[in-house]
Structure formats: structure tokens, C-alpha cells
Amino acid sequence: MSSKLKETFYGVPGVATPPAPAALMAKVRTLAPSMTRSMQRVAETVAADPAGCAALTVTGLAERTGTSEATVVRASRLLGYPGYRDLRLALAALAAHQAAGHAPAVTADITVDDPIADVVAKLAQEEQQCLADTAATLDTGQLDAAVAALVAARRTDVYGVGASSLVGQDLAQKLLRIGLIAHAHTDPHLAVTNAVQLRPGDVAIAITHSGRTTDVIEPLRTAFDRGATTVAITGHPDGEVTQYADLVLTTSTARESELRPAAMSSRTSQLLVVDCLFIGVAQHTYETAAPALSASYEALAHRHNPRPAR
Structure with missing residues (x-):
């Protein structure tokens, strides 16, 4: 990984700004496939339950995901936050955003039996999500x-x-x-x-x-x-x-x-x-x-x- 990329994703002070709470879900979707399995569990858990995870300490989240405190911190940094404290703040803000009625988009797989109208709708939804995630x-x-x-x-x-x-x-x-x-x-x-x-x-x-x-x-x-x-x-x-x-x-x-x-x-x-x-x-x-x-x-x-x- 290049030094500039490390600055961007590892939270070097004065170099990169942590992503906005709304961008957290996009970060997880984009970066989870390249994470280690243990860090994936952390990322997927916080994305699935931001409100619950926001209430957990670093030790609590490590226990919930079956990982270590160090893994939780590394996952936080890879997602763009200087530390777990910053990730918790983003999770709390995301939970409030969702509670206000802004539910996260849900994608659906296309099957061989889908009528063409469903294919159009599903592809359009996927494309919109893809563009939104990239922009975020x-x-x-x-x-x-x-x-x-x-x-x-x-x-x-x-x-x-x-x-x-x-x-x-x-x-x-x-x-x-x-x-x-x-x-x-x-x-x-x-x-x-x-x-x-x-x-x-x-x-x-x-x-x-x-x-x-x-x-x-x-x-x-x-x-x-x-x-x-x-x-x-x-x-x-x-x-x-x-x-x-x-x-x-x-x-x-x-x-x-x-x-x-x-x-x-x-x-x-x-x-x-x-x-x-x-x-x-x-x-x-x-x-x-x-x-x-x-x-x-x-x-x-x-x-x-x-x-x-x-």
C-alpha cells in the first residue's frame, strides 16, 4: 500500500478527515472484501447494528465479534477513523440517521427466473448504490x-x-x-x-x-x-x-x-x-x-x- 493511501485510511493526523457517518456503510461495502476475516466480522457487525455497537467499548465489540481489541482498532483505522472512539461517534450518528427514517439501501440478487421488469429494477438499484458508495x-x-x-x-x-x-x-x-x-x-x-x-x-x-x-x-x-x-x-x-x-x-x-x-x-x-x-x-x-x-x-x-x- 502506498504511503499516501496509508495516510488516507490509517488516520494520520492532519492528513485525512474521517468519513462522514453516512459514508460508513459505503466504506464497509467497499473495503470489507479486502480485509482479513476477523476485521470483516468487525466491519460487518458495526454496519449491521450501528446503534448496538455504538454502546460497546472496544473490549465489548471485540467480545461480540470474537476478535481482539487490536483487531477492532485496526478495522476502525482501515475504515478511515483514527481510532475506535471516532468510529463509535460515527456509529451513534449513523444510528440516529437511520432512526429518523433514513434506512440503508438493501440490494437484491438477480435470479434466472426474474422477469425482465425485476431485472431492470434490481440493476438500477445496484447501479445507484454503486455510484453513491463511490461518491461517499x-x-x-x-x-x-x-x-x-x-x-x-x-x-x-x-x-x-x-x-x-x-x-x-x-x-x-x-x-x-x-x-x-x-x-x-x-x-x-x-x-x-x-x-x-x-x-x-x-x-x-x-x-x-x-x-x-x-x-x-x-x-x-x-x-x-x-x-x-x-x-x-x-x-x-x-x-x-x-x-x-x-x-x-x-x-x-x-x-x-x-x-x-x-x-x-x-x-x-x-x-x-x-x-x-x-x-x-x-x-x-x-x-x-x-x-x-x-x-x-x-x-x-x-x-x-x-x-x-x-
């Missing part, structure tokens, strides 16, 4: 820094394979349309070859939900070694990819199921992060971005509606 857990400080790096970059390389390659291509074409130099690489060999040409002032972005896709990690590591600013967009902030990332943007995902693998559900939150990056860059470069966008729209409109031949 996204570190805006890291996002700001990534935007600033993109604005100043000589060029930007984006790496992704499979479903993530589609997201990478989306980001690259967005940046190109506002006049920036950006390339999306889906071939791992070409990605590494191009990464060798990067230098300080350039940006390399790796998109991998699992955080352990070798074909994405290798070019990012090469870019990191060359001094480029490196960014990881991942659903697993403890994944190997973050070892070579100066900045980490964490995404959420709907629950994986037999009919809906993680590659499908993760793309929604990845696209949200891409849109946030693009809008941030466009805001900072508005004087050049706006005319570039207009020119691209005009060129596309002319292509689809060519002037009649004389």
Missing part, C-alpha cells in the same frame, strides 16, 4: 491532485484491460476532445513500451478493479520508475497496483454474483471517477477546453451531415 468514499484530496497533474501533463497514458479498457478509452477520448495529449493502451506490450518514454511531468493512469492485474501493473510500475505521476483507479486500495501509485482513487462495486461478475458492476463506479477527472480538468482549462469541445462537436456534426455536392 472517493478521496477528493487525491482527486484534486490527480486533476492538477492531468492539467499540467505533457501527455497522459491510460492502462486497462478487459472491461477496464473500455473505461480507459473513454477517459483518453475525453481528454483528447479538450485538446490534451492522451493515449489509452490495451496491449500490455505496447503499454510498457510507451511507459518507458514517460518522464517527470507526464501522467500514467492504471484502471483495475481487482488491483492485481499484471498487464496493468507492469506499465504503471515502469511509468513510476521513470518519474511520471502515477494514478490508480481501483476497487481494492490494498491491491498491488497501489504500490506504484502516487495517487489512489477508490471505486466501489455492486455485489458480484453468478449472473453479474465484478467486471460489469465495477465499470459504473470507474466511469464516475473518469467523469469527475474530466470535469475537473475541463474546469481548470475552460478557456481552451470549451473551444476544443465546440470544434469537435462541429466536426462530428459535419461528418454526419455533409454538405451536398455541387
Whole structure:
């Protein structure tokens, strides 16, 4: 895990602000899969019963979850709180929020027998939850820094394979349309070859939900070694990819199921992060971005509606 990520999730004073109580559920959904089993029990227990857990001491919660006090503290820090006391305060606030009638969203799996209307409703609910979780857990400080790096970059390389390659291509074409130099690489060999040409002032972005896709990690590591600013967009902030990332943007995902693998559900939150990056860059470069966008729209409109031949 990168030092910046440790600062974000381990509560280093003056660096990261603990997440708001409403973001706690999103943190649990996003981070629980990458926790140890004992820490998962702590995270899942506090999410299931925030009011009851808020009344427990660290010893009491350790006994309830069959873990140790040290595990409770580590879980608290991984969820973004400096210590268990801060987590208890967030749990109390969350319990009050729920008592006021704001019940947490409940997701439902899609089955082979579901009518198409139910499939639409369930997918819409999952997508909404995925976007809400990503927005709640996204570190805006890291996002700001990534935007600033993109604005100043000589060029930007984006790496992704499979479903993530589609997201990478989306980001690259967005940046190109506002006049920036950006390339999306889906071939791992070409990605590494191009990464060798990067230098300080350039940006390399790796998109991998699992955080352990070798074909994405290798070019990012090469870019990191060359001094480029490196960014990881991942659903697993403890994944190997973050070892070579100066900045980490964490995404959420709907629950994986037999009919809906993680590659499908993760793309929604990845696209949200891409849109946030693009809008941030466009805001900072508005004087050049706006005319570039207009020119691209005009060129596309002319292509689809060519002037009649004389």
C-alpha cells in the first residue's frame, strides 16, 4: 500500500478527515472484501447494528465479534477513523440517521427466473448504490491532485484491460476532445513500451478493479520508475497496483454474483471517477477546453451531415 493511501485510511493526523457517518456503510461495502476475516466480522457487525455497537467499548465489540481489541482498532483505522472512539461517534450518528427514517439501501440478487421488469429494477438499484458508495468514499484530496497533474501533463497514458479498457478509452477520448495529449493502451506490450518514454511531468493512469492485474501493473510500475505521476483507479486500495501509485482513487462495486461478475458492476463506479477527472480538468482549462469541445462537436456534426455536392 502506498504511503499516501496509508495516510488516507490509517488516520494520520492532519492528513485525512474521517468519513462522514453516512459514508460508513459505503466504506464497509467497499473495503470489507479486502480485509482479513476477523476485521470483516468487525466491519460487518458495526454496519449491521450501528446503534448496538455504538454502546460497546472496544473490549465489548471485540467480545461480540470474537476478535481482539487490536483487531477492532485496526478495522476502525482501515475504515478511515483514527481510532475506535471516532468510529463509535460515527456509529451513534449513523444510528440516529437511520432512526429518523433514513434506512440503508438493501440490494437484491438477480435470479434466472426474474422477469425482465425485476431485472431492470434490481440493476438500477445496484447501479445507484454503486455510484453513491463511490461518491461517499472517493478521496477528493487525491482527486484534486490527480486533476492538477492531468492539467499540467505533457501527455497522459491510460492502462486497462478487459472491461477496464473500455473505461480507459473513454477517459483518453475525453481528454483528447479538450485538446490534451492522451493515449489509452490495451496491449500490455505496447503499454510498457510507451511507459518507458514517460518522464517527470507526464501522467500514467492504471484502471483495475481487482488491483492485481499484471498487464496493468507492469506499465504503471515502469511509468513510476521513470518519474511520471502515477494514478490508480481501483476497487481494492490494498491491491498491488497501489504500490506504484502516487495517487489512489477508490471505486466501489455492486455485489458480484453468478449472473453479474465484478467486471460489469465495477465499470459504473470507474466511469464516475473518469467523469469527475474530466470535469475537473475541463474546469481548470475552460478557456481552451470549451473551444476544443465546440470544434469537435462541429466536426462530428459535419461528418454526419455533409454538405451536398455541387
